[in-house]
Amino acid sequence: MIDIKSIREDFPILNRKVNGYPLVYLDNAATSQTPKQVIKAITDYYTNYNANIHRGVHTLSQEATEKYEEARQKLQRHFNAAHPYEIIFTSGTTHGINLVANGFAALLQPGDELLVSAMEHHSNIVPWQMLCEKTGAVLKVIPMNEKGELEMEVYEQLLSDKTRIVFCNHISNALGTINPIEKIIKMAHDAGAAVLIDGAQAAPHIKADLQALDVDFYTVSAHKMCGPTGVGMLYGKESWLRKMPPYQGGGEMIAEVTFEKTTYADLPHKFEAGTPDICGGIAFGAAVDYMNGIGFDAIAAYEHELLDYATGRLLKEIEGVKIYGTAENKTSVISFNIEGIHPYDIGAILDKLGVAVRTGHHCAQPIMDYYKIPGTVRASFAFYNTREEVDRFIEAVQKAQMMLA
Template sequence: MKVAERFDVTKIRQDFPILNRKVNGKPLVYFDNAATSQTPQQVIDCIVDYYQNYNANIHRGVHALSQEATDAYEKARQIIQQHFNAKESKEIILTAGTTHSINLVANGFEKFLQKGDEILVSGLEHHSNIVPWQMLCEKTGALLKVLPMSETGTLNMSQFEVMLNPNTKLVMVNHVSNALGTINPIQEIIKKAHDFGAKVLVDGAQSAPHLKADVQALDVDFYTCSAHKICGPTGIGMLYGKRELLEALPPYQGGGEMIDQVSFEKTTYAGLPNKFEAGTPNICGGIAFGRAINYMNEIGFENIQAYEHELLLYATKRLEEFDNIIIYGTSPEQKTAVISFNFEGLHPYDVGTLVDKMGIAVRTGHHCAQPIMEFFKIPGTIRASFSFYNTKEEIDLMIDALKKANSMLL
């Protein structure tokens, strides 16, 4: 039995009110899930419930609303902890998102690096997992080295072994490429990096919607993701870090909540996780983040992964009907539900603009991954990224729109 036959996508789509709207008079086909997922009614209701019934600042108040908000916020932290299988909730730092999380770690490692140390990043990274390390190298004199990618959109793992050495202090890699959908062999990367004493940060922004990472099984040092990729709100995300590493890092920001005692002579800092959560947090966002994770677990990540793989295979087959198409990246067996492609001789922006007129939302451009585009010597790609609430019928609509755009632009 195919997954689609036991996966009730029609029922699931009813949870997403935005899927009922029209764009330019056409039914919305939303294939920009790698940029942000849509939000189910259950999460929207959670947000409304917070502001309607117990909106208050947390951790400080003795009144009922503050206690209710605090309990809900910390419960969400526990949901996130359990989902990623961290040892304890103190290892989950709630941040503004993946970019914030990476910068937090980069800022903290400034005190541990010196001239001649090496930081290794992969050639498949989003700018958010490149720029903070460049800035750290400028401050410390450390060297930034790049693990190269191949024509198939995968990492050159034999070169990785060559590049690792006793000077390698940090290794940064995404679990899944946002531009190509490539699933990287992070367990192998983590083990080999640890053999040289290097710490590893994995950017899980693109994997979290599709795969359920177990941070203890991976033995990863830091792992991060953003809620808005996994049916939650924007402006909230999480950083997992091994407790001993988080305790060794200095605070990222100063202010309320992250303190123990303050005087004009000296300030001492709170323990985890408060040490890294200065100021009033995104309380509602954190609570909704927990609800979004529960929602996806109710559907089941095995179901999600299997169904999305069917969509990926179907979309790949349909796109290969074009005789002037170039698909970038490896085979569907090594990818999440993302396809990056171009039409020979056509600019991706022009194609994206035309299909938008037909109600099809795809992403065009470099996807904040300019080094990947430079590798392929292209200005950007058309990226169609699928979620568990998408359908094969929507893929057919995209193909029809692409045929029209292709004929109009040739």
């Protein structure tokens, strides 16, 4: 059970007003809010042991190093990676995807094939297009249907002995669809291909077991799961991380440097050039602790209740509404339009009423092209939202429709 009153007290920002109205924050798929426990971890770092890591013999450096590596171990345990060194700290999901795409540049030949799903965020499309331009590899698309589900039969047909890597999101940021990644991974492996899963949208809702999934790469951003911006995680199987060349050169990622030759450091430091976001990594660990304290099963159940309640009210009470993303298996995201009204106009009026939603193509333009629309209004719910906030949201949409009709 979710103790919603106690949870909301952990998030100071939920007490503020926007345009004279109590804030209703429904843009969680873009960035979640940050609890006091994570803010405290950030303050504690800069107040008590701010120092560079892995390099100093002095007390502050050793304390910072210990806390940073503890955070790596927390992520290892949370996602059930086999080893701490399979967790690479990044600046976010985009960085993780680019790191893998860059590594595969050394492993591909002209004519090799890469498979991408039709419902990807631009961050999981553009780096692979760049890779294809560089290597002569071919990008192929797994199509989706009207409900926002991948066409798995077509996926099976696309797989071949030329397929080198398959990449898709665990959950669509634009539609809320939970993709059948267990099947996607197994089918790819049966064809001899690697798999990268973009877990940015899944991490706030699902506790992924990476060893059970047998996935090769999994990427996450801290700011989607109550952590700070600018930090994230790439999980990679040890065998792949050892095979790939470093993404960036610099300090920390080396074992020995001469002007004639450089020897790279062992994992994970091989992929962590330069001074990292030390505070961010520590705070990421604090965020994982916080969410585990609530429990992911409880979070998922509560958010599903909010999703069902909001979806039911929207369909019943808003004339001309169309929801995009009606997959049988989805998370707490509602993307919708109202006939005859541009999504931006709805979002602007909702903001005037204190309700924060996202409008536009959500960095998933191919999805919008599929539906032949310019974008959607997206309301995305988190475990700290309430039914009363859903009611405020519905009332605001009704007012916006009345004003814009």
